[in-house]
Amino acid sequence: MSMQDTGARGLLPRRPRALSLRAADAMLATGLVMAGLLLVLTLVFGLNPPASANTGSLMARFRPPALDGYLFGSDQLGRSMAARMAAGMPWSLGIALVAAVIALTIGTVVGLVAAWVPGWPRRVIRMLIDTVIAFPSLVIAVTVIALLGRGFWPLAVTLGLATWPIAARVVYAEAMSIVKREYVVAAELAGVSGAKILLVHVLPALRPTLLTMFAFTFADMLIAESALSFLGLGVPLSAPSWGNMLSESREYLVTAPWMMLVPAGAIVFAVVALNLIGDGIAAASRRRSGRAS
Amino acid sequence: MSALLEARDLSVAFDTPRGRVHALDRVSLSVRRGETVGLVGESGSGKSTLALALMRAVAPTGGTILFDGQEIGHLSRRALRPLRRRFQMVFQDPYASLDPRMSVRGIVTEPLVAQDYGPRARIEARLQELLAAVGLPPEAADRRPAQFSGGQRQRIAIARAIAPEPDMVIADEPVSALDVSIQAQIVNLFQDIQARTGIAYVMIAHDLPLVHQIADRIVVLYLGRVVEEGPAEALVARPLHPYTAGLLAATPTVDSAGRPRLILKGDPPSPIHRPSGCPFHPRCPAATDRCATETPALADHGDRRVACHFPGAVEPPLSIARPD
Numbered sequence: 001m002s003m004q005d006t007g008a009r010g011l012l013p014r015r016p017r018a019l020s021l022r023a024a025d026a027m028l029a030t031g032l033v034m035a036g037l038l039l040v041l042t043l044v045f046g047l048n049p050p051a052s053a054n055t056g057s058l059m060a061r062f063r064p065p066a067l068d069g070y071l072f073g074s075d076q077l078g079r080s081m082a083a084r085m086a087a088g089m090p091w092s093l094g095i096a097l098v099a100a101v102i103a104l105t106i107g108t109v110v111g112l113v114a115a116w117v118p119g120w121p122r123r124v125i126r127m128l129i130d131t132v133i134a135f136p137s138l139v140i141a142v143t144v145i146a147l148l149g150r151g152f153w154p155l156a157v158t159l160g161l162a163t164w165p166i167a168a169r170v171v172y173a174e175a176m177s178i179v180k181r182e183y184v185v186a187a188e189l190a191g192v193s194g195a196k197i198l199l200v201h202v203l204p205a206l207r208p209t210l211l212t213m214f215a216f217t218f219a220d221m222l223i224a225e226s227a228l229s230f231l232g233l234g235v236p237l238s239a240p241s242w243g244n245m246l247s248e249s250r251e252y253l254v255t256a257p258w259m260m261l262v263p264a265g266a267i268v269f270a271v272v273a274l275n276l277i278g279d280g281i282a283a284a285s286r287r288r289s290g291r292a293s
Numbered sequence: 294m295s296a297l298l299e300a301r302d303l304s305v306a307f308d309t310p311r312g313r314v315h316a317l318d319r320v321s322l323s324v325r326r327g328e329t330v331g332l333v334g335e336s337g338s339g340k341s342t343l344a345l346a347l348m349r350a351v352a353p354t355g356g357t358i359l360f361d362g363q364e365i366g367h368l369s370r371r372a373l374r375p376l377r378r379r380f381q382m383v384f385q386d387p388y389a390s391l392d393p394r395m396s397v398r399g400i401v402t403e404p405l406v407a408q409d410y411g412p413r414a415r416i417e418a419r420l421q422e423l424l425a426a427v428g429l430p431p432e433a434a435d436r437r438p439a440q441f442s443g444g445q446r447q448r449i450a451i452a453r454a455i456a457p458e459p460d461m462v463i464a465d466e467p468v469s470a471l472d473v474s475i476q477a478q479i480v481n482l483f484q485d486i487q488a489r490t491g492i493a494y495v496m497i498a499h500d501l502p503l504v505h506q507i508a509d510r511i512v513v514l515y516l517g518r519v520v521e522e523g524p525a526e527a528l529v530a531r532p533l534h535p536y537t538a539g540l541l542a543a544t545p546t547v548d549s550a551g552r553p554r555l556i557l558k559g560d561p562p563s564p565i566h567r568p569s570g571c572p573f574h575p576r577c578p579a580a581t582d583r584c585a586t587e588t589p590a591l592a593d594h595g596d597r598r599v600a601c602h603f604p605g606a607v608e609p610p611l612s613i614a615r616p617d
Contacts, residue, residue: 182389189348190404190453191377194370204394
């Protein structure tokens with residue numbers, strides 16, 4: 001191992017990790033391209049839903065995928081699977097996005113407050129977090145949807161409310177180590193208020209963690225949305241969300257497997273994109289903190 | 294003259310899985326306006342805990358702290374905030390005490406903004422004044438800490454500490470993380486600032502000659518207790534406590550070769566398992582049976598105080614030359 005002169009920066013030689021770092025950058029880039037594609041398609045189809053998504057031709061039932069206008073085949077009502085997958089994008093991705101934003105927002109606020117306040121308020125918050133985590137989220141979802149009905153917002157809010165404690169626990173653990181840093185102590189001794197310290201010093205230091213967690217939570221929410229829709233607890237049955245499409249495909253698994261493969265493929269595509277982004281951000285922030293120390 | 298800061302019987306204890314650690318055990322200390330008090334002791338003597346307790350970053354488990362006559366030892370975090378303008382701190386490691394994401398402007402003006410120092414123009418003017426006072430160019434304001442050397446970073450930290458015109462700054466080993474060539478510059482900067490503003494300092498160090506150079510009075514801590522206190526000159530010229538003599542002897546000097554040296558044997562004992570009697574007796578060359586059983590109280594000795602049954606029993610073998 002060659003020891004390079006690192007001058008005043010410290011005694012540790014730079015580790016020869018260039019190859020794995022390039023791999024991490026490639027992961028991040030691939031994930032971003034995939035997510036960008038999904039975003040563009042979502043915007044396009046969200047604004048102009050393809051008419052063929054809901055109007056099929058009974059003459060064209062169960063068409064296998066081919067280059068005859070039914071690229072991804074057709075379903076039991078002769079509707080284009082490609083159009084339905086596209087029309088489902090704003091539903092599935094939108095619900096997952098809103099749920100992830102809700103979960104991370106509540107989780108970040110609660111986690112930060114728990115890391116700052118000492119004594120019994122902290123214990124109460126931690127107990128609350130553990131209690132909500134201990135609740136089976138499926139039961140919460142069934143109850144809330146029974147009360148509020150099916151739809152975009154009930155599902156998004158339910159998923160967000162069932163998931164925030166996981167985000168809160170990660171933020172709490174990370175923030176606990178940040179508030180012990182000397183520059184945070186210095187800010188408190190300079191007379192800065194607790195809320196401002198959390199906002200100005202702690203939250204920015206959490207950014208890589210939050211970005212990574214956002215990507216992974218988004219992916220989890222996408223899967224959860226699909227699972228609930230598959231169970232009939234998700235979006236309205238008429239909406240072509242990916243979970244609903246999967247649910248419909250059950251009866252035709254053997255005769256028309258593309259009905260399952262198309263929405264499943266879309267989910268896998270989006271989840272892989274988000275995981276690549278999450279891992280890429282985590283690797284990049286590790287590299288940066290490795291350099292700074 | 295009344296004291297600016299007066300700590301009485303200050304104790305700080307931490308509960309650890311291996312038992313209760315008495316980091317500070319009934320420490321009394323006073324700082325007058327414009328005075329520099331040096332705090333010395335080995336690692337683990339409680340110097341840093343004392344600094345954090347005096348700054349109220351740590352809540353004391355016993356005793357009182359009077360700042361300008363007001364009890365601050367038991368004030369809540371919220372109640373302390375408006376008082377913080379008056380006592381500030383400089384940390385040991387300028388790589389850890391500055392937020393790497395903030396500009397120097399943000400760092401130095403943080404206490405000013407937090408304490409409603411005035412309109413933006415006034416804060417900006419104060420920033421320029423502070424940068425000039427600590428010897429940094431005006432354009433430093435828009436840079437981040439990573440673009441500065443250790444010595445420059447410590448200048449930034451000092452600018453932040455003196456920004457709200459405090460009455461007192463507590464500095465926890467402010468030069469020990471810096472290159473030797475930079476240390477003298479930073480010490481001079483502290484002295485310049487004091488000459489101009491009449492600020493009081495509590496200077497923590499493990500380096501007795503350095504403290505001797507800048508302190509008016511020196512307080513020696515051992516295992517969380519004050520073992521000796523007195524005017525800097527007298528304390529260094531004739532230490533009364535064997536531990537002080539040991540610290541002096543441990544300091545290398547240019548002509549120390551071949552001279553007899555009083556060596557502090559071993560490490561300080563763990564504060565969890567405190568020795569009986571005088572806490573220093575296992576390492577003391579003059580210890581007797583009495584020292585092992587009876588704890589000496591901190592008693593007046595002229596204008597000094599010492600906690601030893603046999604003050605002055607151990608003469609330092611070397612005289613310390615002032616490093617300037």
